Amino acid sequence: DIQMTQSPSSLSASVGDRVTITCRASQSISSYLNWYQQKPGKAPKLLIYAASSLQSGVPSRFSGSGSGTDFTLTISSLQPEDFATYYCQQSYSTAFTFGPGTKVDIK
Amino acid sequence: EVQLVQSGAEVKKPGESLKISCKGSGYSFTSYWIGWVRQMPGKGLEWMGIIYPGDSDTRYSPSFQGQVTISADKSISTAYLQWSSLKASDTAMYYCARHLRDVHEWAKNWFDPWGQGTLVTVSS
Numbered sequence: 696d697i698q699m700t701q702s703p704s705s706l707s708a709s710v711g712d713r714v715t716i717t718c719r720a721s722q723s724i725s726s727y728l729n730w731y732q733q734k735p736g737k738a739p740k741l742l743i744y745a746a747s748s749l750q751s752g753v754p755s756r757f758s759g760s761g762s763g764t765d766f767t768l769t770i771s772s773l774q775p776e777d778f779a780t781y782y783c784q785q786s787y788s789t790a791f792t793f794g795p796g797t798k799v800d801i802k
Numbered sequence: 803e804v805q806l807v808q809s810g811a812e813v814k815k816p817g818e819s820l821k822i823s824c825k826g827s828g829y830s831f832t833s834y835w836i837g838w839v840r841q842m843p844g845k846g847l848e849w850m851g852i853i854y855p856g857d858s859d860t861r862y863s864p865s866f867q868g869q870v871t872i873s874a875d876k877s878i879s880t881a882y883l884q885w886s887s888l889k890a891s892d893t894a895m896y897y898c899a900r901h902l903r904d905v906h907e908w909a910k911n912w913f914d915p916w917g918q919g920t921l922v923t924v925s926s
Contacts, residue, residue, distance in 0.1 A: 696864070729912045731847075738897055738916040739839075739847065745910050782847055786911045790863055791837070791849040 697721050697785050699794035707802040714770040716797045718761075718783035726762045727787040733796075734779045742781075743768065773799070804828040806836075806898050806917035813923045814888050821884035822920045824898030831879035832856040835901035837913055838872060838883050842894045852901055853881055888924045895919045 698721035708714050718728065726746040731739040741750045743759035746766055756771040770777055778801055783794040809823040824836060837852040851862040855874040862872070874881040881898060897920075899913035 725909070727909045727911075731913075733847075738919050739899075739913075740916070741912055741914040744912040744914075745904075750914065784847075784849075784913075787909050789861060793847040793849065796846045 696790050697724060697788050697792055699783055699785055699792050701781075701783060701794035701797050703797060704795065705798040705800065707800055708773050709802045710773055710775055712773045712802075714773050714777075714799060716768045716781055716799075718766040718768070718794050720764045720766075720785055720787075723763045724785045724787035727785060728759075728761065728766045729784045729786060730757075730759055730768045731782045731784065732777075732779045733782065739782065770799075804900065804915055806900060806915060808896075808898060808917040808920045811921040811923070813925070815926055816890055816924055817887050818924075819884070819886050820888055820922065821882050822896060822922065824881045824883075824917050826879045826881070826900065829900070832876050835903070836874065836881040837899050837901050838870075838881075839897045839899060839913075839916075840866075840894045841897065841919075847897075850883070850896075855879075855881060888922075890924050890926075892922060893924045895921050 700719045702717045728746045730743040733739040742753050747759045758769050780796045780798045782796050805827050807825050832855050835852050835854050838850040840848045850866040851872045853860045853872045853874050855876045871884045899916040904910035
């Protein structure tokens with residue numbers, strides 16, 4: 696299986712901050728990487744697919760980049776509703792795997 | 803609106819069987835794969851398996867092969883996840899999600915939307 700890691704595991708930030716979360720795959724996955732947001736008690740929500748494509752309806756402050764093994768999710772100006780846990784997921788292999796998550800909370 | 807609605811929370815004893823459901827609406831249910839994802843308490847997301855309701859083609863994560871059964875009834879637009887003998891370690895939230903795929907690049911695929919989740923508690 697392709698293993699996914701994320702860093703940091705958690706971070707504290709203030710409203711308006713620029714936040715960057717990193718995801719790394721154990722082997723090259725080209726650009727087949729998705730990002731999800733999960734708020735407490737809620738189902739995950741797709742933010743970014745294929746590394747950099749913004750899902751319809753997702754605010755443009757979210758962006759994704761990367762290819763190969765290293766990827767980033769950036770929130771350009773953190774808003775109160777963005778405090779959540781973020782997961783990356785590789786779709787290169789049919790044995791889909793998720794990263795362990797990055798929890799973003801209020802500083 | 804595309805929607806997946808899951809069955810309600812369950813409380814079971816070890817050794818009991820269980821089947822939870824996920825009903826799709828607002829799209830052609832037989833044209834998209836449906837995946838199942840486990841989230842243990844306080845933990846991350848784990849992909850369990852996926853089914854194509856059009857022909858019931860099913861794939862399992864090696865971690866869940868033999869532990870659960872995924873099925874679908876296309877006549878009622880519903881996918882299922884079932885256990886024949888539950889363990890305490892099956893206590894978790896279970897999500898279904900529609901799987902979308904680019905027609906030209908097979909590996910360009912993602913899960914959207916997700917059901918609201920079904921909490922399964924297994925305790926004696």
